[in-house]
Amino acid sequence: MHVVRPLIFVWAALMSLLALTIAASFALTGPLSLVTSMGVATVKAVLVYWFFMHLREEGGLIRLAAIAGIAWLMIFFFLALADYATRSSS
Amino acid sequence: MTSDHMVDAASHPAQPGIAETAEERVSYLRAGHTLGSWLFTSDHKRIAILYFISVTFFFFVGGAAATLMRADLLTPQADLLSDEGYNRAFTLHGVIMVWFFLIPSIPNTFGNFLVPLMIGARDLAFPRLNLLSWYIYMLGGLFTIYVLIAGGVDTGWTFYTPLSSMFANGNVVLAATAVFIVGFSSILTGLNFIVTIHKLRAPGMTWGRLPLFIWSLYATSLILVLATPILSVTLALIAAERLFGIGVFNPSLGGDPLLYQHLFWFYSHPAVYIMVLPALGVVSELVAAAARKPVFGYQFVAGSSIAIAAIGFLVWGHHMFVAGQSAYASAIFSFLSLAVAVPSGIKVYNWTATLYKGQISLDPPFLFAMSFIGLFVVGGLTGVILAMLAVDVHVHDTYFVVAHFHYIMVGGTVSAYFGALHYWWPKIIGRRYSLAWGRLSAALIFLGFNLTFFPQFLLGYLGMPRRYHVYPPEFQVLHVLSTAGASILGVAYLLPFTYLFYSMRYGKPAGANPWEATGLEWSIPSPPPKHNFAERPTVTRAPYDYTIEYEESDD
Numbered sequence: 001m002h003v004v005r006p007l008i009f010v011w012a013a014l015m016s017l018l019a020l021t022i023a024a025s026f027a028l029t030g031p032l033s034l035v036t037s038m039g040v041a042t043v044k045a046v047l048v049y050w051f052f053m054h055l056r057e058e059g060g061l062i063r064l065a066a067i068a069g070i071a072w073l074m075i076f077f078f079l080a081l082a083d084y085a086t087r088s089s090s
Numbered sequence: 091m092t093s094d095h096m097v098d099a100a101s102h103p104a105q106p107g108i109a110e111t112a113e114e115r116v117s118y119l120r121a122g123h124t125l126g127s128w129l130f131t132s133d134h135k136r137i138a139i140l141y142f143i144s145v146t147f148f149f150f151v152g153g154a155a156a157t158l159m160r161a162d163l164l165t166p167q168a169d170l171l172s173d174e175g176y177n178r179a180f181t182l183h184g185v186i187m188v189w190f191f192l193i194p195s196i197p198n199t200f201g202n203f204l205v206p207l208m209i210g211a212r213d214l215a216f217p218r219l220n221l222l223s224w225y226i227y228m229l230g231g232l233f234t235i236y237v238l239i240a241g242g243v244d245t246g247w248t249f250y251t252p253l254s255s256m257f258a259n260g261n262v263v264l265a266a267t268a269v270f271i272v273g274f275s276s277i278l279t280g281l282n283f284i285v286t287i288h289k290l291r292a293p294g295m296t297w298g299r300l301p302l303f304i305w306s307l308y309a310t311s312l313i314l315v316l317a318t319p320i321l322s323v324t325l326a327l328i329a330a331e332r333l334f335g336i337g338v339f340n341p342s343l344g345g346d347p348l349l350y351q352h353l354f355w356f357y358s359h360p361a362v363y364i365m366v367l368p369a370l371g372v373v374s375e376l377v378a379a380a381a382r383k384p385v386f387g388y389q390f391v392a393g394s395s396i397a398i399a400a401i402g403f404l405v406w407g408h409h410m411f412v413a414g415q416s417a418y419a420s421a422i423f424s425f426l427s428l429a430v431a432v433p434s435g436i437k438v439y440n441w442t443a444t445l446y447k448g449q450i451s452l453d454p455p456f457l458f459a460m461s462f463i464g465l466f467v468v469g470g471l472t473g474v475i476l477a478m479l480a481v482d483v484h485v486h487d488t489y490f491v492v493a494h495f496h497y498i499m500v501g502g503t504v505s506a507y508f509g510a511l512h513y514w515w516p517k518i519i520g521r522r523y524s525l526a527w528g529r530l531s532a533a534l535i536f537l538g539f540n541l542t543f544f545p546q547f548l549l550g551y552l553g554m555p556r557r558y559h560v561y562p563p564e565f566q567v568l569h570v571l572s573t574a575g576a577s578i579l580g581v582a583y584l585l586p587f588t589y590l591f592y593s594m595r596y597g598k599p600a601g602a603n604p605w606e607a608t609g610l611e612w613s614i615p616s617p618p619p620k621h622n623f624a625e626r627p628t629v630t631r632a633p634y635d636y637t638i639e640y641e642e643s644d645d
Contacts, residue, residue, distance in 0.1 A: 079422070079423075080349075082416070083352070087419075
């Protein structure tokens with residue numbers, strides 16, 4: 001049971017964060033809504049990585065490999081946005 | 091011929107050539123003679139041979155497409171291929187050469203063969219995954235051959251949208267599926283190498299003692315694992331748009347055509363480094379063995395491989411300078427593209443410094459390494475020219491770009507591939523080949539290559555666009571020169587296969603270490619026994635610790 005209990009807590013946390021996302025989509029508009037939903041999504045992703053994907057139990061090398069995946073995605077977003085955010089509309 | 095030889099020949103009339111050696115009898119080559127023993131093997135050395143046969147086959151299929159194009163370009167008119175036929179020829183040339191030859195070429199043949207031997211392991215970490223990777227490659231290859239027979243595809247190897255998603259009539263989805271499939275083969279190989287290099291190094295084989303070929307394969311594997319999934323997803327998105335009308339790249343469905351180019355080049359520019367990094371590793375080995383000296387600045391040569399792999403991910407936008415990307419992004423990508431020249435420069439300078447006062451032997455592997463260095467420098471420097479925004483606008487999509495990347499990918503990688511073949515052939519097969527023929531083919535490849543591609547720099551600068559087969563008559567002289575060079579190059583690429591295959595039967599036994607090189611792979615018999623090392627080696631020395639055999643001169 002002591003193995004399952006944290007998983008149930010994490011699941012419950014994910015569900016409440018989901019509820020928060022849905023609530024925010026009704027309550028907030030504009031940039032604030034975007035920031036909130038991205039923030040909540042990040043927290044959810046961290047929970048999944050840490051508990052469901054067992055990074056909590058792994059050593060530095062495996063954690064580094066997992067972080068590399070995210071880091072490379074960020075490289076793509078960051079440099080692609082350097083184009084999209086500054087492209088002229090004409 | 092002496093009477094002994096005559097008696098010998100008479101008593102074995104069915105077996106001319108040099109008899110099987112004791113090493114060969116217990117080698118991996120003789121460990122099972124059936125087709126099944128090859129097709130279901132999990133021995134990294136046999137899988138390397140399977141890959142060698144398959145990538146060589148695709149090299150000549152891709153070469154045949156290039157031959158058609160060069161023949162068609164002899165005259166300014168379209169006299170051999172239709173417009174559509176020409177489009178299909180260069181697309182198949184690109185698709186086959188990039189994904190079915192260049193990317194798997196050095197890692198999957200020499201990498202597979204040498205990674206366990208160089209680090210003192212019995213096999214790769216996942217031997218069966220290694221075999222699966224070859225089967226996936228072959229499945230992708232079969233799809234490609236089907237596309238070839240079914241009439242081809244005409245989008246160019248880049249599958250740019252909206253051409254590929256909305257307008258092209260060829261077998262776009264099938265060709266993309268072939269590339270999608272072969273991508274998984276790359277990912278599995280990369281994963282296998284990373285785990286092997288981390289976990290299976292022999293005692294004493296520290297990171298600071300790894301051969302530079304292993305460092306470069308490690309960097310290559312990182313790119314394979316990090317970049318290839320992006321290509322898979324991108325091709326799947328094309329299929330989704332073409333088959334189900336989901337708007338990703340099509341503006342009328344709310345998509346953005348440039349998004350495709352961002353995604354594609356986020357994979358495909360690092361893929362250039364997948365093709366060239368293993369070649370850089372090969373050249374480090376060949377230069378050290380030829381100069382009989384430690385590689386100058388080992389840490390920097392090793393570190394520059396990792397730097398190239400990392401910075402190589404930050405430069406993709408230089409393919410999009412004239413595509414409608416924002417000027418701000420172009421400026422960033424231009425700067426980052428110049429930065430990637432730094433680690434490449436470190437390598438070239440360090441090889442040169444390694445050769446300084448070395449006792450150089452002009453054997454075929456070294457000649458290939460030297461032609462690599464020369465061609466890589468020309469390809470690299472023209473890359474720096476192309477990274478300049480203003481110059482790129484002038485020569486974008488011209489033959490200048492074609493010449494530039496062929497200097498890197500063909501002049502560089504293919505020269506290193508043949509250099510590796512000539513260096514490790516005695517280890518792989520256990521026989522010596524004719525050094526004179528080896529030198530001749532190295533020289534012919536270098537000459538044929540330059541005659542083919544140097545005129546293309548001029549053509550491009552004068553304004554000849556790529557992917558056209560009808561051109562103004564004033565370009566004909568340069569095109570004829572290029573086609574003449576391609577004819578020499580074609581023969582020169584076939585030549586090694588004659589004397590190397592001849593050596594399998596008639597070559598003298600190579601012995602364990604014919605080049606008197608350092609490295610664990612030279613410490614075991616040639617060809618290697620099935621299980622590589624009789625007992626696990628322990629490494630106590632730095633890499634490339636050649637003893638000083640000659641007194642230094644006074645100068």
